[in-house]
Amino acid sequence: MIHVESLHKEFDGGTLRVLDGIDFSVADGESMAIIGPSGCGKTTLLYILAGLTAYGTGTVTVNGTPLQGPSRDTAFILQDFGLLPWKTIWQNVCLGMKLHGVSRPEQNTVATELLETLGLMQHRNYYPARLSGGEKQRVAIARALALNPDILLMDEPFSSLDTFTREKLQDTLLEIRHSHRLTMILVTHSIEEAVFLGDKIMVMSRRPARIRAIVNNPGSGTRAFRQEDAFFAACRSIREMVEET
C-alpha cells in the first residue's frame, strides 16, 4: 500500500519545480499506470518512491510507515534496466539476494525458478550485451522479483521493444503480478499499455507536474481485455485527456 499526499519536489535549489502537489494512493495488489508529457517528473516520482531521491515537502507512506530510503519490499526497474554488463544473467539475477546475504543454495533455487519461468535458463551464462531488448527486460524483471518484493516500480519498461515482444511481455507481467500479488506502479508513454496494465491511470500535466486526473479502469487485468470494446473506449478517453495537456 502506497500513500502519497501533497508531494512537492524541486531541483536546483528551488529554481526548478518538478512535482507540485501530488496526491494518490495505491492499494495492495493494485496497479497504477502513470502517463504524462516528457520531462514532467514521472521518473523523479518513481525515484522518490524507490527511496533514491529525497522529496521536498509532503508525505509518502509505504505499508503504513513513512518512506526512509530504499527498502527490500520495493523493487525498481530503471528506464534502461541498469543490468551490470560485467555480470552474467545469472549473477545479475542473484545480485539483490547476494547484497541481502541470502544463502547460496537459496539463491540457486530462486534464480533457477525465476529464469525458468521467464524462459531465460539457457541464457544464464551470457552477458547482458548479448541479449535482445526483450530478453534484457525479462532479466530485469527476474532480478526485481528475486527479493520477493510487495511493490514493483517500473519506468517505461517496454518502450524500446517491438509491438509483438511488448505485448508478450505485458502478458507475462500480468501473470506475474497476479501470481506474486504485486502492487505495481508503472510509468509509460503508451496509452494502450497504460490502459492494458493499469487498474487505474494517472494522467500528469506539464512540469511542474500536477495530477490532471486519476481514471479508474475496471476492465484491466485479463489478457482478453486487449480485444474488448471497453479497452478501445478507455484508450480513446485517455487520449483525449492527454491531448488537452
Place this chain on the structure above:
Amino acid sequence: MKPARTTAGYILSAAMALLVWKLAALAVASPILPAPEDAVRAFLAAAGTAAFWKHFGISAYRVIVSILAAWCLAFPAGIIIGYSRRVDRIVSPLVFMIYPIPKIVLLPVILLLFGLGDLSKIILIGIILFFQILVATRDGVKSIDEKYYDSLLSMGATDRDIIREVVWPAALPHSFTALRITTGTAISVLFFVESFATASGLGYMIMDSWARVAYTEMFVGIIGMSILGLVLYETFRYLETRICPWRASGEDKVDDPVDGGTVSSILSRIVIYARMIKFSHTVFALPFALASLVLVWRSAPLDVLTAFWIIMAMVGARSAAMGFNRYADAAIDAKNPRTAERELPSGTISRHDAVIFIAASSLLFVVSSALLSALCFWLSFPVLVMLFFYSYTKRFTWLSHIILGFAISMVPIGVWIAITGTLSPGISVLSLVLLTYIAGFDVLYACQDIEFDRQEKLQSIPAVFGIRSALRVSTLLHVASVLSLASLYWIFALHPVFLAFVAVIAVLFFIEHLLVRPDDLTKVNVAFYHVNSIISVLFFAAILAGELLRRVS
C-alpha cells in the same frame, strides 16, 4: 584482432624492419651497425648462455615487480579518488599538478633515499607507472553511468557493495589499457636506470658492450630488451582482448569512452579464470613454499630475485595443472550437477581459450624454472608431465588422492632444489606433511561425489570403499601429516614453540574431522575452505616461529 592477423602483422613488420635495417647496414657499412643476420645469429648464440638469461631475468624481475607494485597501489587509489567526491576534491588537484612533471627528474632523490640497488630502480619505474594507472583508473570510475549506482542503491546496496559490484569491475579494463600503453615507457625507464650503477640487466649489457665497442653484443641486448617489451605488451593486450574481446581493435580505439555494453565482464573473466584454477586454493600450497624458503635460508643465502622466480614458477605450475585438470575433466564435470556450472562444461571459457591458458601457464613455469637454474629447467618437464598425468589417475586407480598429494608436495622439494641445487632428506619430510595433508582432504572432498563417481565408474577411496572407510583413511592421513610435521622439530632442531603450533594444528584437524560425519556431508565445504586455510597458514607460522626463535636463542 584475430590471432592469425596479429601473427601475420608481426611477421610483416618484422620483415620490414629487417629490410630497412639491412639497407641501413649496407649504407653505413661500419661495425656500429652490424647486419641484421649477424645480430640475430649472435642473439641466438647468446640465448644459449646463462649470462644472457641472467641479464634478461634481472631486467624482467625489475620491470615486473615495478608494474605489479604500481598497479597494486594505483588501482585501489584510483578507485577511491574516482568514487569519493570528497577525496577527489582534495587529492585530484595534487595529482594533476604532479602528473605532467617528468618523474625521471626524481632519480637523484630516489637514489639518495633508497641507495643504488634494485629498490631505487623499481621505485622509479613504479612511480612513473603509478601515475598513469592512477589517472586512467580515476577517469574510468568517473565515466561510470549513474544508472548502475541507482539500480544497486534501489536494492539497498552500501558503498562497499557498490565498490565491489560496480566500481572496480568497471575500472579494471581502464587500468589494463593504461598498463599496455605505458609498457614502452616502462622499458625505456628500465633501460635508463640500468645504464649506470649496476652490473646486471639488459640495459647494463647494452651500455657495457657499447663501451667495449662490442657492437654485435650490444644488439643482442637491444633485441633482448625489445623481446621483453613485446612480451609485456602482448600480455596486457591478451588481458584486454581475450578477456574482453570487444576492445580488440588496437591503439586507435583506446581512448574511446568505454560504454556500458562493452566494459562488460573483464573482471568476471578474470574471476572465471581464477575460479577455473581455484586460485583461492593457492593458500593451501603457498605457505609450504614459504616454509621451505625459511628452512633453506639456513643453508643457502636467499635473494629476492630467486624468491620472485620461485613464486612465478609456482603460479605457472599451479595454473597449468588446475587448468589442465579442468580441461581433461570437462566432459565428466558436465555430467555432475555439482560441477556442471564449472567454467569449461558450462561454456563460459571455450576449450580454445583454455588451451591457450594452459600453454601460457606452462610456459611461465618452464621459463621461471630456467631462470632459476639449468637443473630446474630440465626438471620442469617431468614435473609438468606429472602435474598433467594426475588428472587422469582417477580413471584407473583410487590412489588418485595420493598422486594429487604427491604432485602438490613437489613444491617444498622444488624450492629446495632451486636454491641449493641438491635434495635433502629433511625437506622431503616437509613434502610428506604436504602430501598427507592434501591427500587427506582430497579424500574428504571426494565424499561429496561418491554417487556420481560410482555411476561414472571413477575411482576414489569413498567410491570404492565407502564413506565410513574413506573418513577413516582421511583421518589416518591427517594423523600422519601431524606426526611428520612434529618430526621436523628434531630434523631441523627448531625452537620448542614449534611444537605448540603443531598442537594447535592437531586440534584444528580434530575439529575438521568432527565437522564431517558419515551421514552429514554438508559441512565438507566449510571444513574445507575455512579450517584448511587456517591450518595452511599455521603450518607456515609454525616453521617461521620455530626457525626465528631458534636463531635468536
